[in-house]
Amino acid sequence: MAKVKSKWVCQNCGYETVSYLGRCPECLQFGTFVEEIVSSVEKVVSSKPSNNVGGEIKISKIKEIELDEKVRFNTNIDELDRVLGGGFVQGSLVLLAGDPGIGKSTLVLQTTKNICETKINDKKLKVLYVCAEESPLQVKLRAKRLDIEPENLYLTNQTCIDEVINQIEVIKPDFLVVDSIQSVFCAGIASSSGSVSQIRECTNVLMRIAKQKNITTVIIGHVTKEGNIAGPKVLEHMVDCVINFEGDKYKQYRILRCIKNRFGTISEVGVFKMEDCGLVEVNSPVNLLIEQSEGASGSAIAVTLEGSRVFLHEIQALVGSTNYSNPRRVAVGLEYNRLLQVIAVLEKKVGLNLSKQDVYVNVAGGLDVVEPSYDLALSLAIISSIRDIPISPSTVFIGEVGLLGEIRYVENIERRLKEAKKLGFKKAIIPFINEKVYKNLSSIDLQIKQVKKITDAIVEGLSND
Ligand SMILES: [Zn+2]
Secondary structure (H helix, E strand, C coil): CCCCEEEEEECCCCCEECCCCCECCCCCCECCEEEEEECHHHHHHHCCCCCCCCCCCCCCCHHHCCHHHCCEECCCCHHHHHHCCCCEECCCEEEEEECCCCCHHHHHHHHHHHHHHCEECCEECCEEEEECCCCHHHHHHHHHHCCCCCCCEEEECCCEHHHHHHHHHHHCCCEEEEECHHHCECCCCCCCCCCHHHHHHHHHHHHHHHHHHCCEEEEEEEECCCCCECCCCHHHHHCCEEEEEEECCCCCEEEEEEEEECCCCCCCEEEEEEECCEEEECCCHHHHCCCCCCCCCCEEEEEEEECCEEEEEEEEEEEEECCCCCCCEEEECCCHHHHHHHHHHHHHHHCCCCCCEEEEEEECCCCCCCCHHHHHHHHHHHHHHHHCCCCCCCEEECCEECCCCEEECCCCHHHHHHHHHHCCCCEEEEECCCHHHHHHHCCCCCEEEEECEHHHHHHHHHCCC
């Protein structure tokens, strides 16, 4: 009988040791080590050459490598195609990550419908959907609700990856969906599904199959409470493309964000709205994110840019005296450390005393803001709440706040202002810019106020002219 050996694996980054460690020396996280059994079978599995993902090994001169080897196909969902950099690359491995319940399976199911209609070389594409988490019946029910019943979509509830490979041999799909990578397992690995070793080995197997048989593969991965992709970071390194599906599952809007792409740029985002009939593309999201109630203090509009899309966010703040010895700072939808920094700048440069005040801020609409040009709106929302002076709802704020209280220039100011104008805003507070740039802006019919310092921005922002 084989001797049972075990190892301890960090569930965050995949670091392995022979004994338990409280803190991972690789990723510095606490309490992430889990014991995994190493059976003797694993040795046999892992002794196979695993890096030969492209099949035959050959040496070529760089000049002689053909560039247009990759075939792309569209999903006919513009928001998804753009994020992928022009559709799926044939034979690529894509990880779709997101919170449980956010709508990943719905998005993929809607995608498969279009893919089944796509033809390459006059042949309709075949899709195999591995429903490891739900039964095919549940998937069928969802598909019926979404009105998706294509001819060449195959479902299997096989969770053993080796059996999935056998089914691939039979069905010969062009497109494979694994829902989700946390619930499939490889028989050669003794640890339970969802563990680092399982996720790593299963992804390895899928990678090999995708490259050898030229099958475009989408694996769905859940995100942990901390916002990391459950399982090891190595998963992100292994796949060709990582797209995150973000948003608040209790709200309508979802953002698709590419965080890694071997075949394109990662700057683009896609916007969807969850409705009864499934996910609907939102081609002009800009005006839909604002829930501003007129005349209330503590609210300011920021104009941010994600890829080629302009977003208008309403930033809300509530400042009130505290009952605690340490005042509370709560940020929802934006980075906590940025809030602390903005508060520090307001205290030092504007002379506010917030040491006895709780500060709560959030972004209306349930979407996260990432780009730092929302700083100015955040500062003004806080000031507006403290002084109880409402900001005119037709004013937008653009600019990053520096540690010296200066307002930093942000890119593409012209595009942001044009979108704001389109939505009926009348006044914009922006960073100071040179005359050459300003000349281009003068054609936009907006009252533009340039500010150099946070104190100037407060005067301009709170005035009602
Ligand atoms: Zn680690």
